[in-house]
Amino acid sequence: MHPRLKEILAHKRSEVENLRRRGLPADGRKGSSPVRDFKKAISARDRIGLIGEIKFASPSVGVIRKRTDPCAIGRMYEENGVSAISLLTDRRFFGGDLNDLPRLKVAVSVPLLRKDFIVDEIQVRESFLYGADAILLIARILSKEELKELIAVSNAFGLTPLTEIHDRDDLEKAVDCGAEMIGINNRDLDTFEVSLQTTLDLAPLIPKECIKVSESGISGKEEIGLLRSVGMQAVLVGTSIMKSEGMMTQLRELACACNQAGERDDRS
Numbered sequence: 001m002h003p004r005l006k007e008i009l010a011h012k013r014s015e016v017e018n019l020r021r022r023g024l025p026a027d028g029r030k031g032s033s034p035v036r037d038f039k040k041a042i043s044a045r046d047r048i049g050l051i052g053e054i055k056f057a058s059p060s061v062g063v064i065r066k067r068t069d070p071c072a073i074g075r076m077y078e079e080n081g082v083s084a085i086s087l088l089t090d091r092r093f094f095g096g097d098l099n100d101l102p103r104l105k106v107a108v109s110v111p112l113l114r115k116d117f118i119v120d121e122i123q124v125r126e127s128f129l130y131g132a133d134a135i136l137l138i139a140r141i142l143s144k145e146e147l148k149e150l151i152a153v154s155n156a157f158g159l160t161p162l163t164e165i166h167d168r169d170d171l172e173k174a175v176d177c178g179a180e181m182i183g184i185n186n187r188d189l190d191t192f193e194v195s196l197q198t199t200l201d202l203a204p205l206i207p208k209e210c211i212k213v214s215e216s217g218i219s220g221k222e223e224i225g226l227l228r229s230v231g232m233q234a235v236l237v238g239t240s241i242m243k244s245e246g247m248m249t250q251l252r253e254l255a256c257a258c259n260q261a262g263e264r265d266d267r268s
Contacts, residue, residue: 057093064242195217
């Protein structure tokens with residue numbers, strides 16, 4: 001495991017302890033907004049689901065984009081064809097803010113994925129209360145017992161768990177724990193290197209009944225077409241959009257590529 005990831009996880013567990021001491025909001029789900037169907041949104045038969053990510057920084061890249069209003073970005077994402085939005089909520093390492101989540105939920109109508117380092121049940125409940133429709137669970141950082149429990153808790157709250165893997169061991173763990181939606185992270189968490197070959201190698205091994213998502217290293221139509229050819233039903237794209245000077249143009253090109261990939265499948 002990369003030293004920076006160890007640092008992130010140590011800090012995250014400290015945050016969890018503080019959250020337990022502080023307690024969760026007592027006023028219920030913020031805005032009383034119902035849970036939106038993330039699974040349905042990203043797995044339409046006639047297109048590849050495009051999950052647009054709002055991410056201002058990362059440990060591997062540094063500052064990606066100067067922080068601006070996530071709600072304005074979210075509205076632009078929705079207007080230009082995303083199926084769902086992923087929001088980084090880690091403040092220290094990714095420049096995120098959990099308080100953006102309920103605001104974004106009001107600003108857009110597509111489902112929201114809370115992307116963070118979820119290591120404890122209380123974070124799942126927190127995600128629900130702040131308006132998430134789905135959460136990311138990283139198989140690499142969780143034991144089999146922890147992952148199984150967090151998937152079960154997510155389902156109990158009506159949230160869709162996207163279980164992230166990077167190799168065969170992660171995949172076996174995810175399947176054994178009952179994951180129904182699997183995201184292949186093309187970024188190696190040990191080295192931070194990115195390769196789409198990860199998806200190409202792992203895609204055939206994922207059970208057919210699982211929804212398959214490819215994450216990281218995706219920036220254009222060629223990659224989307226390649227990923228669709230190995231059975232990916234959705235892609236998660238963040239850095240290439242957020243660092244683009246023409247975000248709207250980049251979004252439209254990605255959305256068009258996702259639609260065209262679905263049309264090719266219908267004709268085949």
